[in-house]
Amino acid sequence: MARTAEKAATLANESAEMRDALETVRSVADENDGVVRWTDVKDDISSGQWGRLLEKDILVDGDDGFEFADADAVADVLDGNGDDDHEIEDIPEVEDSGSSWKTRDKAAGVLTLVLMAGYYFEPIRSVVGGVVDLVLGPLDAALPFYAVILSISLVTGLYSSVLQANMVDQDKVAAYQEKFQALQEREQEAKERGDDAAVDRIQEERMDAMGDQMNMMKENFRPMAWITLLTIPAFLWMYWMIGTRGGAGHLQGLEQTVVMPFAGEVTWQNGSIGPIPAWIAFYFLCSMGFTQVMRKALDLDTPTPS
Secondary structure, three states, X not given: OHHHHHHHHHHHHHOHHHXXXXXXXXXXXXXXXXXXXXXXXXXXXXXXXXXXXXXXXXXXXXXXXXXXXXXXXXXXXXXXXXXXXXXXXXXXXXXXXXXXXXXXXXXXXXXXXXXXXXHOOHHHHHHHHHHHHHHHHHHHHHOOHHHHHHHHHHHHHHHHHHHHHHHOOHHHHHHHHHHHHXXXXXXHXXXXXXXXXXXXXXXXXXXXXXXXXXXHHHHHHHHHHHHHHHXXXXXXXXXXXXXXXXXXXXOOHHHHEEEEXXXXXXXXXXXXXXXXXXXXXXXXXXXXXXXXXXXXXXXXXXXXXX
């Protein structure tokens, strides 16, 4: 257990007295087939030292007393390998050939920014809406408008899940998270025992790990450029169809209204759910729901650090 070795190394480096206590407990355990009791060591170590071993789960309950959670790891630490061999391993820098942003990813990000201007500039919105209408127009002619939004939400939820699963190195992200969590735990332990030198050293490690944190953010945001690039044209088409911001839309008759939970019948253009326009709220509720269903159905949940 790497965590047992790290905890034992931390205690052994805390003070000579704590190292001696570990040595004493190990000696007694070796003589008793791995079992040690408080009555066996109370004359040689303090109750506080015994409590620290229990608190850090270095000693755990056994059949006839207590035993080391990982006797080999403790022996490895006490026999001279020291804390250096049990430091949290550095995560390698993310290489350009691996999962970092490539030229095409950056191009997708720039094009996304251009398309986002369509929310504010009607000429861009009209051009994009007219082009996308060639694809979505027949669907709108066959289905009510709310069903078209449901269909768009289903498709966006599907490709969002697939892109995130395939473009993000989830194992690397989980490794980053595990490293940050371990650093936080070590810092908390150092603060509890009042070891200011260890706290300063761990804080320096956390500063060095800021680069890893940036790499993790890049891993998570890389697929967002493509997801947004694919989603904005459909979003602008809905914008163009509904005709928000006072502009005329392309919906006719009953398609201009929808019955929303708690709000009743509202218009897509002027109705609202709280501060959010009705059509945006309807789309995002559908999209979030379909995305969760897709991730569960395709088993695309992000792994958590062990």
